[in-house]
Amino acid sequence: MLPLPDLLRALGEHGSAVLTAPPGTGKTTVVPLALAEEGLRVLVAEPRRLAVRAAARRMGVSYTIRGERVTGANPMVEVVTTGVLLQRLQRNPELPGVDVVMLDECHERHLDADTALAFLLDVRDTLRPDLRLIATSATADVEPWSRLLGDAPVVTGTGSAYPVEVVWAPPDRPVAPPHGLRVDPALLSHVASVVRQALAASEGDVLCFLPGVGEIRRVAAHLGDLACEVLQVHGQAPAAVQDAVLSAGSARRVVLATSVAESSLTVPGVRVVVDAGLAREPRTDHARGLSSLTTVRVSRAAATQRAGRAGREAPGTVYRCWSEAEHARLAEHPRPEIVLADLTAFALQAACWGGSELALLDQPPAAALAAAQAVLRELGALEERVTGLGRRMALMGVHPRLARALLELGAPAAEVVALLSEQLPREAGDDLAEVWRTARRGGDGFSARWRQEVRRLKQAAGPDPGRGQASGTPASPSAPGPVPDDTLAGRAVALAFPERVARKRGSGFLMANGTRAEPAAGSRLATAEWLAIAVADRQTGQASARIRQAVVIDEETAALAVPPTTGQEVVWRDGDVVARSVTRLGAIELSSRPLEGADVREALLAGLRSDDVLTWSREALALRDRLAFCHRHLGEPWHPVDDLVALADLWLEPELSRARRRKDLERIDVAQALRRLVPWSERLEERAPERIEVPSGSKIRVDYSGERPVLAVKLQELFGWDDAPRVCGVPMVIHLLSPAGRPAAITADLATFWREGYRAVRAELRGRYPKHPWPEDPLEAVASRGTKRGGA
Template identity: 75%
Template structure:
């Protein structure tokens, strides 16, 4: 069978490229044999081969198919052929950190590099460093199932690209969309109607085609739901559920020929690097899961996305491994054309805390110096560096001895911190947190812990295996048991074994709080407030409801929600929270608006806080509250603005607008306070210095205070008089609230005036009023109004107001504020 695989024809060119250049890129479509044929061919050429796969399932499958050794976290197997070893990319990173020269390896094969897993990208960057500085003889081979090899070639220093064309067997595509359009996935939610449709397509495939069926779904919950909908076919067909947490016996069963027809429901772990015997049909839901990280809140989650074109090709290739096959795609051909070409690289999406620690341990605190296809996002790196500094893993950007110890444990740095600080007993809790918990696990982590202790299922077995590994890593003489060399900033820590006297519940809470100090949460209203400042809520019916404090182990933020959703947590007390997270005491003088209210006031207190959680406060009687008062002035309508005060402000604004310096800018006549607050020293003293609270500001005579802004060399009445005398003898107030000053006066009072006066060189805009005080005309040119507009106004209004004078010639008529009879 191997002799027939297309990659066989490319082996001479590939071996020549590696001999000549030391690096190469191999592109080969799914099922062409690149994962299993190439390593053995390299071994036959006299090379010791180390193969790195992105997934544990792929490691076991490839090693089993080749009959070679493999190693994954917590598990090693010695095969019949010692020349080839298959490992996960994560384990390869640990080996590189332990001994960068990789003794015992002549060539490293990074398989499925097109999937852009973070560990694979990091391992390749480290290997390029090793080749350049320590092992120029080390050969590197990157393999990809896609034809886009140019970026990899450039990254490997212009490495030759060897293409293995052709596929073992043709795969027919059947487009099988739902009968009607369905809502797209939202967060983790997948429309049940789509899952029902996928189950129906599986039945259709069983009826229309021969062979086993491999069905791709985004996650374990969707796998379980579709499996439930296929219960009626289990008499003749065996239904297997495969994902990263599936028991080893299930994985082994999938990789072995079945005794009857099978339906294999799988996540993306089955996309690459393995052959499922007997599969002739693939049913593709078209969905996948990607990580999302909220760096500001320190929360991670998975979200459901459409599969990329490259991913769809990978999935379809599973059907043509052993014979001609068929892929049923649960979307339309038109939708397929709109899919992204490739999945987004994990480095652009994931929490980079582990990556940043790996880079720092490698001696590269700035990842820009690494040979990466895509640079890590700046915000993600900033958050990662801050977290590692808080954990004591970095100091000034450089890795500490404690940080190196954390990296050797093979855990996320947060879990490594908890294991180191809480001691060997923490291995049981940390092992729980290092694996994805069962789908039916409740939100009380202590109950999950007790269940794992009692249980005999696959999860409990994996948990015990990880507990043993972690316990060995802390044993004297192991790499993980060396000195700490750097203290965490997040709380004091329990010290090695410091929690041994605690009951299980309290100890579990301590471990979780040490791992995730910013997720320590105190009850607030109907939910919780985390130390990070993020609101959080338990699910309905949670046994943890009512706990005053929680240490949140697993939380995510649903799409579109501002609050976190607690998945797993432990009840703790305030003492544990204080132990895990630093407590600060600050003198605070601020303008605070109580929750649910609109009016703020000065708050002068001594406040004790645990992150965003306020633990206690006491009044601070002699605090400097000036900055708080100024903030209140700037953000709220605090002062009492009488009509007189508004008028003074408008006049001052006009003076600045019309004359400029030395008149100050008061921000116009509107309500904004920014400009006036900037001038507070010039007009609000001495009242501002005496004020202690909002009420003191409200009592200020604003009109009188504003007059302090009149320059000493000027007179406000001379530049912007409050009133002007009109021909009738009345003194009429000028309105400075508009762009031009307005004189609103009854028409009869202006008889004989052929032009309006000016203030500061700006002509008044005259609003001519009827006897009832209603505007009848607006003009800046009185002579033009008397000549052209007055006749129409007179004709319209003299019948309505017969007691008022309406002369034919207003320029010669005597002005008056009275009626005809009174006149």
């Protein structure tokens, strides 16, 4: 039961209210008529066209959807889509003649509905303090809406819904989780079996929820032998089918529906709901400008909404095709569209509206909004603020990309734009020009809707191509006479989606935005040199996008959408310097020629960083280690050598200035160049000598590659040396070698070794090397390079 007096009181005292009541209590149809009886003119906004038609029909009032307006008997109430409401607010924000705006089904969190409410709150605060606002929801989670409307009163209706029994009906065997648009056929077969089970176990009609049109058709095929009527209801369904669903039938019915039947609609005769537990959500790859739908598990709130359809007219049953344990793991609510969808249209609406930050339950993600604004700038709709072209685009009632193409090309492009503004039939091919020809010939529901949209767009566009042109956008071609259909289609798609202009590369295509795209196997598009891609998506984990709809074009049309640019490219690529003058169309290379006399320094430095280019001799490696040792233990003014490229100005000049190619770098005498890093005030031989003279007279090379310098020398050459010298104050590590040059001992304290370690080494090695001296007292013995001349 709806507490209408409480609602009227809230509107009178506060100017706004949040109305929550279970499905079937009359929120959508009873409240507007009650307000009209009080002398108030009411505008009801619904998120879906199907709901608009159904609500207006039940109330006998007028309705307006995109391209269609029907006048009803009661002039006090009008039902519109939220998209139409946005258009009216942009044209005249005061909404003359409207006393109350009711935003229905706010809990569904559609982007247009969230945006419209934000605009309405702004209007009420600045222009129409008398405008009354109602937000309605079938869920109990309404506190956020109340706060958003300025702590508006919450009016709660009691449910007249009947009890609904829940039957858990998961598949007997595990099914694959949904991926992208793919749903495991085993699940769809199971859903059809549950429908049969529900028909056998109960009376009344069955309403079955499925994620999309393709799944509806496949389940319908499974049910083809049923004696009852099987209806398919979705956003693309013909009006006659939608009307049949919303009318009581004489025979028993199975209604296969997408989420359009979750709320706002009462399907008469339904006593059973079968829920596949899946829904479709938008996904947007903002970096590549690709949007798609993906299949997700339904939320618990949506599952409750769906179940409620079974209890509107009598006690009912819901069969959930998942387990009770799985239900507990579902998300509580669906994610709001504003955090998932392409925000280009939202960004344009917001830019046209102007003013301060919008009052939204969820602010748009910063990265997604920035990507949308970048698209608008590319389309010429946005500069520092919205342009005149952008304002016209916002009023066209189609996505800004399509509006740009329509305004550039004029009314002749309306048929192509109308195709792109609707979800195409599932059986439509990927060649958009052929889809266009089929739509012209067809007599189905899609063709009828398409013709209706064409009429609207032609009226909106007017006859003059290029009249919407703004600075920064390419001019429309002025070839005399009519433009061939395929050419016009290509121009429209290329202007709407310039970053998706693509050129053949290997087995696929490279788009102007740098993303690879692949046509379907066997597609006629695969042989084209150039494409204008209208619809493409990229599934998670896939490197390339999949081309869904495109038009074959030529290079001239591609250049119309993405004017080519010529620039210098000086880079290190494939192991050498590449210096070219390159003409590109976005990321697509059109032509190139060698570039003489270019500054290649940065490319050479990049090569030094990425490739092993320099010729490192043993001397050069040893010198680098000595320099590193000095920096490590002495600090300034010795330079660090861990990033020699960063010090190129200090040690690689003038060789680097003369170099042009890899071979020039390979010829550099690295050891000689490295000596430039020795500070002018220091002497490397004094700080880190290359060799140390030992008691035998030999000059032994010092190894500086470790933390401490290492001197590897035969033990007999150190007799009489009680301690090794220090280098930069660091004790040397002595590797004492056998006469054969093999390590016999390692010590950093030579004196201790002679006292404590030498005896064991002598005992081990004197029998193996009898010709070499092994004195009892090594400190009194004479160091020797060779064998002994006398006994020891």
